[in-house]
Amino acid sequence: MSGIPGSLDSIPILGILFQFIGYALANLEFISNTTVAVAVPITLAALCGVLCERSGVVNIGIEGIMLTAAFVGWFIAALAANALGTGTPTPYFGLTLPLVIGLAAAIAAGMLVALLHAWLAVTLRIDQIISGTIINIGAAGFTGYMYSLIASQSLVGAGSFSKLVVPPEVEGVPIVGWLLNAVVGQGPIGITTLVIVVMLQIMLFRSRWGLRTRASGEHPRAAETVGIDVVWLRYRNVVASGALAALGGAWLSMEQTGGFNAGMTQGRGFIGLAAMIVGRWTPVGAFGAALLFASVTGLSQSITISRPTGDLGNLMNPVPGEFWEALPYIITIVVLAGLIGRSIAPAADGVPYERESAT
Amino acid sequence: MSATAPTARSRLSAPAWLRKLWLLLAESVVAILLALVVGGIGIAAFSGLLPNHSSFDLGLPIAAYGALWSGAVGSTNGITSTLVYSTPLILAGLGVGLGFKAGLFNIGGRGQFLMGTVGAMSVVTLIGSSTPGYITIPLALIVGAALGGFAGFIPGVLKATSGAHEVVTTIMLNYILVFTTYWAISGPLRLPNSPQPITVDVTTRNGALPIVLGRDGHIGILFALLAVPLVWFLLYRTTLGFELRTAGANSDAARYAGMKTRQLIVLAMTLAGALCGLAGATTLLGVVHQIAPGYDTTIGFDAITVALLGRSNPVGIMLSGLLLGGMRAGAQSMQISPGVPAELVDALQAIILLFLLVNVLRRWRARRAPGGSASASADSTEIAPAFGMVAK
Numbered sequence: 001m002s003g004i005p006g007s008l009d010s011i012p013i014l015g016i017l018f019q020f021i022g023y024a025l026a027n028l029e030f031i032s033n034t035t036v037a038v039a040v041p042i043t044l045a046a047l048c049g050v051l052c053e054r055s056g057v058v059n060i061g062i063e064g065i066m067l068t069a070a071f072v073g074w075f076i077a078a079l080a081a082n083a084l085g086t087g088t089p090t091p092y093f094g095l096t097l098p099l100v101i102g103l104a105a106a107i108a109a110g111m112l113v114a115l116l117h118a119w120l121a122v123t124l125r126i127d128q129i130i131s132g133t134i135i136n137i138g139a140a141g142f143t144g145y146m147y148s149l150i151a152s153q154s155l156v157g158a159g160s161f162s163k164l165v166v167p168p169e170v171e172g173v174p175i176v177g178w179l180l181n182a183v184v185g186q187g188p189i190g191i192t193t194l195v196i197v198v199m200l201q202i203m204l205f206r207s208r209w210g211l212r213t214r215a216s217g218e219h220p221r222a223a224e225t226v227g228i229d230v231v232w233l234r235y236r237n238v239v240a241s242g243a244l245a246a247l248g249g250a251w252l253s254m255e256q257t258g259g260f261n262a263g264m265t266q267g268r269g270f271i272g273l274a275a276m277i278v279g280r281w282t283p284v285g286a287f288g289a290a291l292l293f294a295s296v297t298g299l300s301q302s303i304t305i306s307r308p309t310g311d312l313g314n315l316m317n318p319v320p321g322e323f324w325e326a327l328p329y330i331i332t333i334v335v336l337a338g339l340i341g342r343s344i345a346p347a348a349d350g351v352p353y354e355r356e357s358a359t
Numbered sequence: 360m361s362a363t364a365p366t367a368r369s370r371l372s373a374p375a376w377l378r379k380l381w382l383l384l385a386e387s388v389v390a391i392l393l394a395l396v397v398g399g400i401g402i403a404a405f406s407g408l409l410p411n412h413s414s415f416d417l418g419l420p421i422a423a424y425g426a427l428w429s430g431a432v433g434s435t436n437g438i439t440s441t442l443v444y445s446t447p448l449i450l451a452g453l454g455v456g457l458g459f460k461a462g463l464f465n466i467g468g469r470g471q472f473l474m475g476t477v478g479a480m481s482v483v484t485l486i487g488s489s490t491p492g493y494i495t496i497p498l499a500l501i502v503g504a505a506l507g508g509f510a511g512f513i514p515g516v517l518k519a520t521s522g523a524h525e526v527v528t529t530i531m532l533n534y535i536l537v538f539t540t541y542w543a544i545s546g547p548l549r550l551p552n553s554p555q556p557i558t559v560d561v562t563t564r565n566g567a568l569p570i571v572l573g574r575d576g577h578i579g580i581l582f583a584l585l586a587v588p589l590v591w592f593l594l595y596r597t598t599l600g601f602e603l604r605t606a607g608a609n610s611d612a613a614r615y616a617g618m619k620t621r622q623l624i625v626l627a628m629t630l631a632g633a634l635c636g637l638a639g640a641t642t643l644l645g646v647v648h649q650i651a652p653g654y655d656t657t658i659g660f661d662a663i664t665v666a667l668l669g670r671s672n673p674v675g676i677m678l679s680g681l682l683l684g685g686m687r688a689g690a691q692s693m694q695i696s697p698g699v700p701a702e703l704v705d706a707l708q709a710i711i712l713l714f715l716l717v718n719v720l721r722r723w724r725a726r727r728a729p730g731g732s733a734s735a736s737a738d739s740t741e742i743a744p745a746f747g748m749v750a751k
Contacts, residue, residue, distance in 0.1 A: 060526055120713075120716065120717075124716070124717060126716050126717075129464050129526060130667065130712075130716065131716070133464075133466070133660075133663060134709050134712045134713055134716070135709075136660070137660045137663070137664065137705065137708055137709040137712070138706060138709030138710070138713070139709075140660065140705055141702055141703075141704075141705030141706030141707070141708065141709055142706050142709075144700070144702035144705055144706075145700050145702040145703055145705070145706050146405065146408075147702075148700030148701075148702050149405055149408040149409060149700055150408060152408070152409065152410055152698075153408060266534070267530055267531065267533070267534050270526075270527050270530040270531065271531070273527055274527050274531070277527075320542050320545075320546065322538040322539070322541050322542035322545075323538070323542070325538050326534065326535045326538040326539070329531040329532075329534045329535045330531075330535055332527075332531050333517070333523070333528050333531045333532065333535075336521075336523045336527060336528065336531075337517045337520075337521040337523040337528070338521070
């Protein structure tokens, strides 16, 4: 229990809180590193949602896009590695040709699935929740089918990207080193995500494209009267958002691990949607919410790895492991239900747009 | 729907409802056939990944579909198996369809099903082996349905009180309930002195559903078939059903008419959960008999497919449940004999729904009709009411 005087720990109920803070501080490095890493795919899913919903398209197929991209990225990278050989990875990020090919394929696949959603939602004006559900069912079916087929082969994966290593001199600096390690100690997709969050925030609120996007999400008819092509804009945004969700999927199968598992997205697309809502449809807010959800995972992983001692340990250790695994989902529901009334969606979110001339 | 201009054919004397029914059936059949064609192309495209098959092996889809067909309806055992697979699909499909009618998109079938399983298992575990089956089984089914209903009640209350959308909350709840199930079988429901976390076998506690048909056709099949007219009666012949359908079609109108839409949301989600829970309980008592580690289900997505394909109508749900049950039963023999993975059915479901929503037949008719334009925009309201993201 670093830094906290032992006398505080023995105060009856409040002492547990101090012990908890002490535990969190003692394991801060592990918790913060895990949190930022776990937040990456959730953030990307949330950004995908922001991009879609700001322009007026609800996308609950994010989970499916991520799953498809995770599979395609891993599979194509493995095929490329078998055909071309892995080659020597670059010193930073461990880039190899097969991995880069796989990543490109994952992004392309994600954009293709998103294009399907755009066609169903924007052109055919199908109920967007049903359209997203079809994408989720289809992605689970397609990846499950392919994974079972490949299971009979012995396909060797192409490995994974590696994390940026902060030089030991910098890491030693008290707070800066820790912060830098948590934030920058990521693979290429993780670092890119941080850049995208900032970029998207600026673009959405400071650029012409951002204004047009928000206009067509709030009042598409008004947007169309000032010359914005709402249909084309929604198409572009949904397809671009597919690339973001695809990065999230690729992170799972190519950066976190070097493998694929059926249903490996584990609801992250939906947690991303919750993060988007809690973050009030802004990129930075969504990132913050993703960090909040991820910190629960970080904490619960820390508790299962290094168990707390003392009174805190007596309180927490009998809690079954399944509870810690379920905790991120519980927190998501609680935060969502607690905040939703104060978080207002774009006015035309999920409403299919029909041109006046078409009717 | 103004696009289908009257043609000479419409003056023939077939009643309107019959023509509508015919159109709905034709649309479904066209969607299914097109999905089979696309699925077949998919099987052939990746046939090279199967051992002893060349790439683009056109014989493989034919062999796969042949095995699917004979596995589903080719023998008495096949037909029984189809009925057994259909049972939870019809029950959970009725639950999801009931939600659709009330304007709710319940993706929580998976968690509700698992809660039904855990509920029924709890009863069987607690009750001694001396209790006769006619007490154990009804009690287990009731508790299973009640626990499933509770799993639907939570997102219902969350939506009614805070407006949290049920799509996100039911999915989150699914994961929570999956972990709850793992916890239950490794803790309170664990068979004492067993090396791995596994529950008691219900057959040793008089808890197995009686077999009424063939080798494994349990009595749960009759429950599912009985639930169809019951849900139909509830939806179309009771005040509650009228209120549910009104709230689903137009919640503003329902509220102005004095209906308590918040209570209706909670009630609809609870009923939907109870039906999914019953599906879980019958599957436990009739088919799997014990919960082993990693026990899980695809019923959440399957039930959505069944409800959408059945246009949320109980009779339609029964037919689409039988269809999907047949596919699930046939997939088992397909996986054994030409070796095509059973996950094909999951992919086929999505393709069927895609063609159903794109509605090829109606577009084609609209284009042929004189003066018809492309304005036969997929009328998904006919398949399910619109699901607003914003709660009212």
